[in-house]
Amino acid sequence: MLLSRRGVIALFAAAFASPTFGADPIKHGFLATGAETFIADESGKVTWKYPQSSRDGWVLENGNVLLALSKSKAYPGGGVAEIDKDGKEVFAFRGVQSEVNTVQALGEGNVLLTEAGDKPRILEVNRDGKVLAEVPLQAQTKDHHLQTRMTRKLPNGNYLVPQLLDRVVREYDPKGKIVWEVKTPHMPFTAIRLPDGNTLIGCTLGNLVIEVNKDGKEVWRVTNDDLSNKPINDACGVQRLENGNTVITSHHATAKQTKLTEVTREKKVVWTYTDDRKSGIHHFQILDARGKPEKHPLR
Known part of the structure; x- marks a missing residue:
């Protein structure tokens, strides 16, 4: 049966109005750190894994993976390692205290890490393992595990440090002086300095993420009360994407x-990741379809 011109137009209009012709669904690949360390592509297929638990990590531009490693026989005080896609260790630095919980690649091949212990500190080391900078941290020492987490070096040369049991995020200068701090409603795990000067903070067992301005005033928050099915279960790792969405x-x-949840500024859930693993994800890095990181990852 032949359709009239009006009928053809109506058919196409109905088709394009259907979900099939809507915007492409959001998909993400990612690096996951925690009890299991792996990279998954946009379909959830594991494309790389490393047989040791980790605390923090980054896929580098050269495709290698830089990890903060949990305590083990090989790393009794924790440590950092760069691993190539074949699983070969191309760089390593072993901690000498209780734990290493942070790693960040700096310029000229240098690496930042934090050590938890009786003398909590930030270290910057080069590829020969030489300590280039040491910054003492003001933190409680009764519980080493809950001293610090995702410390990041800022463009101004200072360090942004979430301090869990102290329930505070502090900015230290290179001499260890506190130049800014904000109290948090629960133990802070991740703190991200945003381009506008605000700071995004993941608050672990509080199951919430907050954003504060330069004066420490809260300007945004998302909790399980804002989301259907209450997907947040220990809001550790957080990343702010280039589109303004936040992954938790x-x-x-x-x-x-649910292991990962992406929400908009309006607190709409637009992507989630779930799998059959018994372990959750400690921290993560969102990757594109090629398995590459965003150019300016805020995490």
């Missing part, structure tokens, strides 16, 4: 529970 990990999620 659920470190205590187990098999078949």
